[in-house]
Amino acid sequence: VVIHEARPKAGGLNEFGIAAYKSTGGFAGAEVDWLLKIGGIEIKTGAGLGDGLTLEALQADYDAVFLGMGMTGVNGLRAEGADMSGVEDAVDFISTLRQASDLASLPIGRNVVVIGGGMTAVDAAVQSRLLGAQNVTIAYRRGREAMPASRFEQDLAASKGVTLMFNVMPVAVHGNGAAAEIELEYTVSEGGNLKPTGETIRLAADQVFLAIGQKLDGAPDAVKIEGGKIVVDDAGRTSVAGVWAGGDCASGGEDLTVTAVAEGRDAAMDINQSLMG
Numbered sequence: 006v007v008i009h010e011a012r013p014k015a016g017g018l019n020e021f022g023i024a025a026y027k028s029t030g031g032f033a034g035a036e037v038d039w040l041l042k043i044g045g046i047e048i049k050t051g052a053g054l055g056d057g058l059t060l061e062a063l064q065a066d067y068d069a070v071f072l073g074m075g076m077t078g079v080n081g082l083r084a085e086g087a088d089m090s091g092v093e094d095a096v097d098f099i100s101t102l103r104q105a106s107d108l109a110s111l112p113i114g115r116n117v118v119v120i121g122g123g124m125t126a127v128d129a130a131v132q133s134r135l136l137g138a139q140n141v142t143i144a145y146r147r148g149r150e151a152m153p154a155s156r157f158e159q160d161l162a163a164s165k166g167v168t169l170m171f172n173v174m175p176v177a178v179h180g181n182g183a184a185a186e187i188e189l190e191y192t193v194s195e196g197g198n199l200k201p202t203g204e205t206i207r208l209a210a211d212q213v214f215l216a217i218g219q220k221l222d223g224a225p226d227a228v229k230i231e232g233g234k235i236v237v238d239d240a241g242r243t244s245v246a247g248v249w250a251g252g253d254c255a256s257g258g259e260d261l262t263v264t265a266v267a268e269g270r271d272a273a274m275d276i277n278q279s280l281m282g
C-alpha cells in the first residue's frame with residue numbers, strides 16, 4: 006500500500022487543522038507511526054495527485070485507488086477590503102499554530118473577529134483567546150440554532166471569553182491597508198432565505214479569520230462530483246471502476262474525523278473483497 010500525501014507530513018487536518026487544545030500533543034503523528042508498524046505501508050510525502058501524478062497513472066500502477074484528499078480549498082470572503090493584511094484563512098492560522106515550535110512567536114491581534122459558524126470558527130476563536138487576544142468575536146450569519154458548531158462547542162467558546170454574534174454578515178473590512186475594523190450587516194431569515202436588513206455595526210478588528218467553509222480542490226476530472234463532493238456509494242465506490250473515495254472529499258459523510266476513519270475502513274474492506282474475488 007502506498008500513500009501519496011501532498012504535504013510534507015501525514016495526518017491531514019488532525020495534524021494541521023484541528024486546534025491544539027482539542028488534540029493532545031503529537032497524537033496524529035503517533036497514530037500514523039502506529040499504523041505504519043502494521044507493515045507493508047509506504048508514505049510518499051510531498052507527492053500529491055495533480056502534482057505531476059494523475060489518476061490514470063495511479064490506475065496503471067495499482068490495482069485499486071482510494072481518494073482521501075479532504076477539502077483543501079478555502080472559500081474566499083466577498084466583501085470590500087477582504088484583501089487587506091490581517092484578513093486570513095482560519096485553517097491556515099491553526100495550521101501555523103499546530104506546527105509552531107514557539108507559540109510566543111505567533112502574532113495575534115488584540116481584537117479578533119472570526120467569520121463563520123462551524124468547528125473551524127470555534128477552534129480559531131478559542132485559540133486566539135488562549136494566545137492572548139483581548140476581544141474575540143465569532144460573527145455568524147444565521148441564528149444560533151442554525152450554527153453548524155454544536156451547542157457544546159458554542160458553550161466552550163463562550164466559556165473561554167469568546168463573544169458569539171448571530172445574524173450578522175460581513176460587508177466590508179476597513180483600514181489603511183491593514184484591517185482595523187469590520188463592518189457587519191444584520192440579517193433576518195425569511196422562509197429559510199437569508200436577507201440583509203441594511204442595518205450595520207462596526208467592530209474593531211485587527212485580525213479577521215475566515216472560517217467560511219472549505220471546498221474540494223484538485224479532484225480528478227474523471228470522477229463524478231455532485232454538490233462539491235466526489236459521489237460515492239455505501240462502500241465508497243466512485244463513478245470510476247477501481248477508484249474509491251472517503252472522508253471529507255466524498256459525498257454522504259458528516260465532515261468528522263470519526264466518519265472519515267469509518268469510511269476509510271469500509272472502502273478498504275470493499276477493496277479487499279473486490280480484489281480477492
Ligand SMILES: Cc1cc2nc3c(=O)[nH]c(=O)nc-3n(C[C@H](O)[C@H](O)[C@H](O)COP(=O)(O)OP(=O)(O)OC[C@H]3O[C@@H](n4cnc5c(N)ncnc54)[C@H](O)[C@@H]3O)c2cc1C
Nearest residue numbers: 011017018022053054074075124125252253260261262265
Ligand atoms: C478547524 C477544524 C476543526 C475540526 N474539528 C473537528 C472536531 O472537533 N471533531 C471532528 O471529528 N472533526 C473535526 N474537524 C473535521 C476533521 O478534521 C475532518 O473531518 C477529517 O480530518 C477528515 O479527514 P480526511 O482524511 O477526509 O481529510 P483530511 O484530514 O483533510 O486529510 C486529507 C489529506 O489529503 C492530503 N491531500 C489533499 N489533496 C491532495 C492531493 N491532491 N494529493 C495528495 N494528497 C492530498 C492532505 O494534505 C491531507 O493530508 C475539524 C476540521 C477543521 C478544519
